[in-house]
Amino acid sequence: VPQPECRLAEASRTRVLVVEDDLLVGAVAAEALEEAGFTVLSAASAEEASIILTEEIIDVLFSDIDLGGRDGCD
Template sequence: MAPMLSPWTWPKPAKTPAFKSLRQRVLVVEDELIIGELAAEALTDAGYEVFTAASAEEAAIILRDMSVDILFTDIDLGGQDGFELAQTALSLQPFLSLVFTSGRSRIYHGRCASVGVPFLVKPYRLTELVETVQRASTARSKQ
């Protein structure tokens, strides 16, 4: 006699393939996990599809596997820094927009401004983050 399966043990139906989102995709790279999660939540609430990474190396793996529109990265990540990550990202996805952040504003602000890349000084307000990413997204769509 065959065992009777309860509804809780039935195999789950196959999922239908997910359609690519029409929302802008943002990769948030932040080694301070709480800050990264808060940034990701704010951007998700603003309507972006958000992915997170805690290191440049983890972000590079994501960038090899998935197309993103905007890279929002801390510069001081430990290991590879945000500038090295940006070079890798642009070699993989040349039309990617960049936004940098750091608590060391005096060192990095001028460097970012000289190449026309948005820079957010830490600590930043989440509204500033969303506005900066929106500007980067708008600039990207005009390319």
């Protein structure tokens, strides 16, 4: 069983993109992920997320489904 420090080191290399148009919800999600040791990028819209995805390597996408007219699944 890996030690907690090993799992934390693995998490710190994992890049998560949080896409949430409710800024408070997005901030809480990003903070929780950062506290868990993940590297977090945030976007407040699908359009902003699209730009980030073309410029950055993302391991995990954490997205709201209803993004003000756009579907988070898209």
